[in-house]
Amino acid sequence: MIAGSKLEKTINSGQFVVTGELGPPKGADLTQLKHHAEGMRNHVEAYNITDNQTAIVRTSSIACGATLVQMGLEPIIQIVVRDRNRICIQSDVLGAHALGVKNILCLAGDHQKFGNEPGSKGVFDIDSMQLLKGLKDLRDEKKFMGGEELNGELSYFLGAVENPFADPFEYRVDRLEKKIKAGASFIQTQCIFDLDRFERWMEMVCERGLHKKVAILGGVTPIKSLGAARYMKNNVSGITIPDELIERMTGAEKKKEEGLKIAIETIQRLKEIEGVAGVHIMAIAWEEVIPEIVERAGLYPRPKV
Amino acid sequence: MIIAERKPLEEIAAMAAPYKRVCVLGCNTCVAVCMAGGQKEAEETATLLRIHRKKENVDGEVEVFSIERQCEFEMIDEVLEKLKSYDVIVSLACGVGVQTIVEHVPSLRVLPGLNTTSMGYPTEQGVWKERCLGCGDCVLDLTMGICPITRCAKSILNGPCGGSAEGKCELGKDVDCAWHLIHERLSAFGRLSDLEEIQPPKDWSKSHHGGGARTSVREDVRIDRG
Numbered sequence: 270m271i272a273g274s275k276l277e278k279t280i281n282s283g284q285f286v287v288t289g290e291l292g293p294p295k296g297a298d299l300t301q302l303k304h305h306a307e308g309m310r311n312h313v314e315a316y317n318i319t320d321n322q323t324a325i326v327r328t329s330s331i332a333c334g335a336t337l338v339q340m341g342l343e344p345i346i347q348i349v350v351r352d353r354n355r356i357c358i359q360s361d362v363l364g365a366h367a368l369g370v371k372n373i374l375c376l377a378g379d380h381q382k383f384g385n386e387p388g389s390k391g392v393f394d395i396d397s398m399q400l401l402k403g404l405k406d407l408r409d410e411k412k413f414m415g416g417e418e419l420n421g422e423l424s425y426f427l428g429a430v431e432n433p434f435a436d437p438f439e440y441r442v443d444r445l446e447k448k449i450k451a452g453a454s455f456i457q458t459q460c461i462f463d464l465d466r467f468e469r470w471m472e473m474v475c476e477r478g479l480h481k482k483v484a485i486l487g488g489v490t491p492i493k494s495l496g497a498a499r500y501m502k503n504n505v506s507g508i509t510i511p512d513e514l515i516e517r518m519t520g521a522e523k524k525k526e527e528g529l530k531i532a533i534e535t536i537q538r539l540k541e542i543e544g545v546a547g548v549h550i551m552a553i554a555w556e557e558v559i560p561e562i563v564e565r566a567g568l569y570p571r572p573k574v
Numbered sequence: 575m576i577i578a579e580r581k582p583l584e585e586i587a588a589m590a591a592p593y594k595r596v597c598v599l600g601c602n603t604c605v606a607v608c609m610a611g612g613q614k615e616a617e618e619t620a621t622l623l624r625i626h627r628k629k630e631n632v633d634g635e636v637e638v639f640s641i642e643r644q645c646e647f648e649m650i651d652e653v654l655e656k657l658k659s660y661d662v663i664v665s666l667a668c669g670v671g672v673q674t675i676v677e678h679v680p681s682l683r684v685l686p687g688l689n690t691t692s693m694g695y696p697t698e699q700g701v702w703k704e705r706c707l708g709c710g711d712c713v714l715d716l717t718m719g720i721c722p723i724t725r726c727a728k729s730i731l732n733g734p735c736g737g738s739a740e741g742k743c744e745l746g747k748d749v750d751c752a753w754h755l756i757h758e759r760l761s762a763f764g765r766l767s768d769l770e771e772i773q774p775p776k777d778w779s780k781s782h783h784g785g786g787a788r789t790s791v792r793e794d795v796r797i798d799r800g
């Protein structure tokens with residue numbers, strides 16, 4: 270056991286894991302965030318708290334994470350390398366740890382060009398791989414990135430993201446292996462719509478035995494409308510949406526229900542794929558639907574660990 | 575070479591408006607090659623400035639000439655007396671040229687006529703691409719001659735990231751993913767396993783980001799003035 274978080278315990282128990290995602294608000298009122306968190310208290314093991322997602326200024330992920338800790342819930346703090354250098358990131362990690370955060374997800378972050386501060390200076394002092402390795406060494410070797418000794422102990426569970434839909438496809442398994450080497454104990458993938466491609470990726474992952482070294486949580490996003498599907502297909506880098514899915518949404522009478530059905534079917538198929546340890550549900554601006562998805566996908570009640 | 579673009583004429587005209595005797599000074603090396611500030615562009619700029627000033631009823635005259643490199647004291651010295659006869663110099667050199675004149679002859683007033691963008695080269699007629707950031711610690715040996723510090727939108731050393739799709743960067747379909755190119759070259763040379771190594775954080779203290787404006791000293795070529 271590394272951090273003793275509920276996420277880690279559930280992964281270690283070998284049971285299918287469910288995590289959900291919460292986006293902090295564009296303001297300091299956390300009522301809605303707390304409401305959504307409360308609504309899925311019994312449906313997810315832990316909550317990803319995004320870090321200024323899509324480069325839009327929002328309440329800090331650590332502040333929101335600490336709020337969840339106060340509610341007796343378990344956050345997975347996302348840390349992107351876009352906005353902070355290694356001094357600030359390490360300092361924030363110490364702060365998050367002091368506030369009771371037990372899970373950290375390391376990622377690069379969307380480029381600031383697409384956010385609401387396009388004139389800002391991208392930091393990118395370190396990359397997501399170096400962040401992962403740096404935080405692992407801080408925890409395990411008790412050494413800061415610069416080599417100085419850490420005072421005391423740190424225990425957090427480290428995760429990373431991987432995108433099986435990015436190119437070059439063959440490299441995506443190499444990259445997963447590299448992230449494991451760098452320190453990832455769990456992986457959350459980009460939203461899965463192209464299940465065939467995801468299966469091919471998982472086959473390669475299992476061939477190399479990587480699924481035994483890291484818990485892979487498949488990313489699932491319910492599509493709220495046809496417009497949302499089209500938008501993601503054309504504008505969100507790193508997401509592939511097959512044409513059949515667009516057709517299915519086009520033909521559906523009740524779009525929201527169809528979107529939910531697709532998400533549920535995706536989860537059911539993911540459960541059958543060798544090496545998939547769980548799902549990470551990202552219901553962007555539709556958080557309240559997560560409990561229903563979990564229940565209808567047969568993942569409720571959640572195991573006690 | 576250094577790549578620059580001319581500032582909009584209105585901006586140059588507004589900067590130069592308070593001055594009577596204006597000199598548009600071209601620079602015939604880098605910025606001449608990128609067609610922003612050589613003799614030809616200096617003449618064009620002077621002509622446009624004259625027309626603009628006439629329309630706006632601004633008094634005075636605009637003259638034009640150029641030197642080989644505004645970034646060398648000796649070359650500035652050759653035209654020093656002439657330069658001193660103007661109220662202001664609109665330099666069509668890169669930012670280095672402007673500052674060289676000011677540092678060498680503090681009494682001169684120099685305005686920037688160009689926006690200096692980058693170090694790079696032309697990939698086709700009329701297209702210049704940035705290729706070096708001058709980070710002070712070249713990694714091109716690791717990356718098969720393609721610079722991720724400059725060409726990757728996130729300057730990552732362990733790429734390609736999850737935004738890379740069909741060879742393009744998440745920045746847009748018109749931007750090549752530098753790491754895709756690196757991956758391709760490593761693959762062609764049978765060196766893909768190089769990517770397995772986790773490249774450690776970069777030492778930015780050698781670059782501008784960590785060290786401010788840098789000074790390079792070569793003791794072996796310095797002239798002993800003592």
Ligand code: SF4
Pocket residue numbers: 725726727728729730733734735736737738739742743744745750751752753754
């Ligand atoms: S897509 Fe390629 S160039 Fe763009 S940020 Fe990622 S690795 Fe860098």
